Amino acid sequence: MSQLVKNIFRFACFIMLQVFVLNQVPPLHQFITPYLYFLFLLWLPFSTSRIALLFISFAFGFTLDYFMGTPGLHAAPCVLIGYLRPFLINLLISQEGAELNYAEPSIKSLGLAPYSIYALILTFIHHFYLVLLEWLQFGNIVYFIGKVFTTSLVSLLLIFITEMLFFRKQKFRTNTA
Amino acid sequence: MKNIFLFIRRYFTLLLFFILQIVSLVFLVNYNLTQQAAYANIANEVIGRINIQYNNIQSYFYLRETNRQLAEENARLKNLLPSNFETADTARVVRVDSLVKDTLGPQRKFVWLPAKVVNNTVTSQTNYLTLYRGSKQGIAKDMAVIGPNGVVGIVIDVNDNFSRVMSLLHRNSKVSAMLAKNNVTGSVGWDGKDPLYLTLQNIPRSIKVAKGDTVLTSNYSANFPSHIIIGMVDVIAADPSSNSYTIKVKAATNFYSIQYVNVVKNSLWAEQKQLEAKPPKNQ
Numbered sequence: 065m066s067q068l069v070k071n072i073f074r075f076a077c078f079i080m081l082q083v084f085v086l087n088q089v090p091p092l093h094q095f096i097t098p099y100l101y102f103l104f105l106l107w108l109p110f111s112t113s114r115i116a117l118l119f120i121s122f123a124f125g126f127t128l129d130y131f132m133g134t135p136g137l138h139a140a141p142c143v144l145i146g147y148l149r150p151f152l153i154n155l156l157i158s159q160e161g162a163e164l165n166y167a168e169p170s171i172k173s174l175g176l177a178p179y180s181i182y183a184l185i186l187t188f189i190h191h192f193y194l195v196l197l198e199w200l201q202f203g204n205i206v207y208f209i210g211k212v213f214t215t216s217l218v219s220l221l222l223i224f225i226t227e228m229l230f231f232r233k234q235k236f237r238t239n240t241a
Numbered sequence: 242m243k244n245i246f247l248f249i250r251r252y253f254t255l256l257l258f259f260i261l262q263i264v265s266l267v268f269l270v271n272y273n274l275t276q277q278a279a280y281a282n283i284a285n286e287v288i289g290r291i292n293i294q295y296n297n298i299q300s301y302f303y304l305r306e307t308n309r310q311l312a313e314e315n316a317r318l319k320n321l322l323p324s325n326f327e328t329a330d331t332a333r334v335v336r337v338d339s340l341v342k343d344t345l346g347p348q349r350k351f352v353w354l355p356a357k358v359v360n361n362t363v364t365s366q367t368n369y370l371t372l373y374r375g376s377k378q379g380i381a382k383d384m385a386v387i388g389p390n391g392v393v394g395i396v397i398d399v400n401d402n403f404s405r406v407m408s409l410l411h412r413n414s415k416v417s418a419m420l421a422k423n424n425v426t427g428s429v430g431w432d433g434k435d436p437l438y439l440t441l442q443n444i445p446r447s448i449k450v451a452k453g454d455t456v457l458t459s460n461y462s463a464n465f466p467s468h469i470i471i472g473m474v475d476v477i478a479a480d481p482s483s484n485s486y487t488i489k490v491k492a493a494t495n496f497y498s499i500q501y502v503n504v505v506k507n508s509l510w511a512e513q514k515q516l517e518a519k520p521p522k523n524q
Contacts, residue, residue, distance in 0.1 A: 084295055090497065091364045094434045114254045122261045129268075130288050132362070133369040133405060136269030140262055147258040197269065198366060201412070207433075 067109055067167065075124060078104040083131045086222075094207070095214040100222045101128055101138075102190050105146055106183060107232075109168045114150055121146025141193040145186045156182050166234050171227060173234055183223050191216045289403040292360040292371055300500060307500045310389040351466045352506040353387075354379055359403075363436040363496050368408040370394065374504065375402040385464040385505040391493030392416060392458060392471045393502050404504075409471075410436050410496055417462040418471050421455035423448065429456065429471055429490065436496050439472055441488040442480075450477050456490050463513055466505060 082101035089098055105121055125142030129135045153169065156178040166173030174182060191212050199208040360371035374380055376399045386393040386406050398405040407414055410431050418429040418441060427443040441456055454474040458465040476489035
């Protein structure tokens with residue numbers, strides 16, 4: 065499957081999963097909202113240009129907003145992590161030329177620890193900004209801090225489970241082949 | 242001039258990032274302030290079609306609950322039929338009215354329109370429902386939405402075939418309410434904590450409130466007919482900063498399993514709003 069087709073398929077899957085499965089989960093607590101959709105942006109290929117990344121993030125966040133009835137609320141954090149992603153990858157990439165040898169960020173291409181940090185930081189930034197926008201409309205400081213941390217934890221758990229369930233086989237590509 | 246172009250080219254990604262951020266925030270702020278239909282028009286049609294497909298499957302899982310609610314509502318309405326009541330003949334004096342039309346005759350104020358719920362959330366802080374009935378079928382903004390068990394919300398956006406409802410479970414929702422036993426009015430909102438409970442405010446502390454009291458829509462609410470059930474009083478707490486109670490109300494509507502609702506149209510709405518919009522003249 066080509067990269068493009070694969071990512072279009074993922075786009076639809078992540079939106080459907082978020083809207084029709086995770087948003088239907090009965091609320092356990094005010095602070096807990098299961099979010100997984102932004103994993104799509106974390107999984108985009110290394111070769112995506114920065115400008116394309118921004119546009120894809122915006123379109124992806126806005127599609128979700130269409131379903132949720134909150135235009136702009138998810139698009140803004142998506143654009144933010146879309147913008148920060150290349151910087152973080154540059155910092156965290158351990159193997160020389162891994163971005164050339166592998167297609168997309170994963171445990172195999174980045175290594176377990178760097179990949180965990182990559183997911184952790186972007187999840188935290190995403191939720192921080194998302195809850196901040198929500199909090200500016202209503203709520204108090206306890207709500208803000210509590211929701212950022214618990215929602216991040218739940219998201220990280222979901223990302224961990226997803227990585228285990230859908231182990232992405234990645235071919236090692238060399239220039240010589 | 243050349244330097245400006247060089248600058249733009251150099252920082253194009255950063256500028257694009259800011260532009261997209263601003264676009265998102267403008268959408269967010271505008272939508273919350275005015276709830277304009279411009280966005281909803283495109284969104285509702287496309288998303289509504291997808292939601293119908295999903296709802297076609299999902300509604301089967303709620304058939305049992307929907308049937309129970311309908312049976313309950315039928316029983317309640319049948320109890321209100323005039324044939325259930327009888328008055329002794331001697332209590333009435335027979336009087337022949339010479340007028341053809343009763344000048345004191347009741348005038349229809351509220352019209353109830355049934356609608357199917359195709360999308361519903363309870364997990365967010367701002368919950369909305371989507372109904373498969375739009376302006377072509379007589380829905381307009383600000384109409385009240387009432388489920389089989391009680392109040393559900395208010396219509397905020399309409400397009401041709403769909404309408405979007407702000408659920409009572411929304412941080413900005415507010416419905417004028419009263420206690421059934423003494424008609425003291427307050428307002429019902431939601432604190433965002435538990436989808437099963439609402440909060441009733443502005444009930445003075447001098448009023449006696451007990452657990453289990455019924456909370457109904459008040460006579461002052463323009464879009465809701467009066468005496469529609471909202472819920473039951475559950476926990477009563479005195480608000481230390483003011484002279485009123487903050488009361489936790491167990492919602493009558495089960496927001497998890499709404500399948501069909503009624504949209505209530507107030508035919509005198511425009512007239513009332515027009516009068517209230519004018520600044521009062523004190524003379």
